[in-house]
Amino acid sequence: MSRKRIALACAAVVVGVGSVVIPVAANAGEEEDGLGAACRVADQATVWWASGEVSLANKGDRPVRDWTAEFDVSQGQVTLDNPWAYELRQVGKHVTVKPIADRADVAAKGNRAVKVGINPAGKGIPKITGCRVKGAAGGGSDTGTNTSVPADGGSFVKDDTAVHLMWKPPTGGAEVVRYEVFQDGKQVKTVKDTMTDIERLAPATRYAFKVRAVRADGRTTGFSKDIVLTTLAAPGQDKAKPVIPADLEATASGPYQASLRWRAATDDVAVTGYRIYRDGTKVQEADAKATSATVSGLTASTAYRFKVTAVDASGKESDPTREAQATTTAAPxxxxxxxxxxxxxxxxxxxxxxxxxxxxxxxxxxxPQGVGQITTYQVYLNGKPAQTFMWGTGDPVLPVPTTKGSREVLVGSHPGTTYSVKIRARLGDGTWGAFSRELTVKTGS
Incomplete structure (x- = not known):
């Protein structure tokens, strides 16, 4: 698979007073029709919140779907505005962003913007450095006319030396005749079915698998999203539960979410993940390499208690960390x-x-800003609910608006009709926000 460079610009667009401009090294593509890289951070920021943007530019004549963008933040927790299309991972100050399946291709001669948020938690104005990106044009030999890719269909670990992979076939294009299965970047199998066993693996080991389809016309699709599985520990191999993760910290990230940080746990075999508890109830999990997480769906001006445990390859769970408390901020x-x-x-x-x-x-x-991601709006006509708009869903997936939103509402074929109209948003904690101002409009004659 050929690898190409993607032009990348990271721009932090922030709210508040005070401004900062941070120059970052930029490299242009060596070939006119190739892909280069450039980064910058500019505009105003506060010590409490900043919005960022990762801008991808593809100068090539083929789409890029299997890309990975990376950058470093001076401090703070980074979150995604659109988790339906992208996967974000932060380890310390290093941030990696990848597309989910085929939801975020960069079109030939095209651009794509990834919106992120940065919560510096009052520790100074955040800076972004070291922007870079790599990607595979067309996901292999695919010309880009078909952007469908296989998707994980419920893969699982069988035992300490084997896993069972299952995937959903791609749609559209020529008939699929076989699938190519890759393990940690190397092809290990070719199968005709949409499932297979991978055996003779090492116990208590993390593996990344991905699948692509080969069509009857000889073209390959893009790769599936990585299917990451960790084999169980061998019988008698894992005798102890993991050591407790250390130094848990919890910080409010605005009215509706909190950022957690901890030090990595250890185990006699391997730590395979973490479990996050809010007020005594498990609310989410993190993978083995994670040392931070964002807990969303909280309520403004509310105190929460958090704990984290580590899990090993045999399923043993550590004792919980000491409790860390955070109180979400008041609504804007x-x-x-x-x-x-x-x-x-x-x-x-x-x-x-x-x-x-x-x-x-x-x-x-x-x-509305500082209230979590907003994907849903409700329109009222003449005081009654008339239509609900949703982003982040559908085919194709509609990008979630982060600063400005717009839609049209069909009201019928009668001219000269007067309507009062207003809208409200479903906020990040799942509650409905207040209505906008109400306007009166009249259809033309």
Whole structure:
């Protein structure tokens, strides 16, 4: 698989007062039709929150789907605005961003922006350095006309020396005739079915598998997302539970989430993951290399207690860490978390549907900030719910708006009709925010 460079720019766009411009080394592509890299950080920042952007630019004539972007932050916890399309991993100050399956290709001669948030937790203005990216054009020999790839279908560990891989076939394009299975970057099998066993593995060892399809016309699809599995410990091999993770810290990351940090645990064989508890209940897990996590879906101005445990290859769980407490901040508008869309505007438009003129309302607004990711909005017409908009779903996946949102609402074929319209957002904690200002509009004659 050929590897190419992708032009990359990381721009931190932040809120608050004070400004900083940090120059970062930039390298242009050596070939006119190749892929180069460039990074910059600019604009204003506060010691409490910053929004960032990873900008990818593909100068080549083939799409890039199997890319990996990396950068370092001076301090703070980094989160994704769109976890449906990307996978973010942070180890210490180093951050890695990858696409999930085929949801975030960089088109030929095209661009892609990945929005992130940076929570410096009052420890200074964050800086981004060391931006770089690598990627495979077209996911192998695929020309890019088919962007479907296999997807994990429930793979699992069988025992200490074997795993069972299962995947869903890609859709569209020519018929699939076989699948190529890769283990830690090396092809180990070719199969016709959508499942297979991988055997003769080492006990208590982490493996990364991925699959691509070969079609009847000879082209290959892009690779699936990595299927990461850790074999069980051999009988009698893992005798002790892991040592407790050390130095757990919990910090509020705004009204609706908290950032956790801890020191890696150890085990007589291998630590395979971590479990995170909130107020005594397990709420999520992290992989073996993680030393931080973000817990979302919290309530503004609320105190929470967190603990973390380590799990080893035989399933033994360590004792929990000491309890760490964090209190989420107040909602930005001081109204119990009910932030409203701002700069709300509504205009009318028409479209022809055969011989019928249909009337629409074109809505635009500013996305509420500091209240978690917002993917859902509800439109009210004349005081009653009329339509719900959702981002981050569908085919293709709709990118989640982070600063400005806009949609159109079909209201019918009757001209000269007056409507009062307002919208509200479902906030990061799952509650509905306050309504925007209400506007009155009249369809044209």
């Amino acid at each position: 508008d001081g109204n119990g978390g009910k932030a409203a869309p701002g700069d709300f505007a509504a205009t009318t438009a028409t479209k022809q549907d055969g011989g019928v003129t249909q009337h629409y309302l074109n809505l635009a607004w500013s996305v």
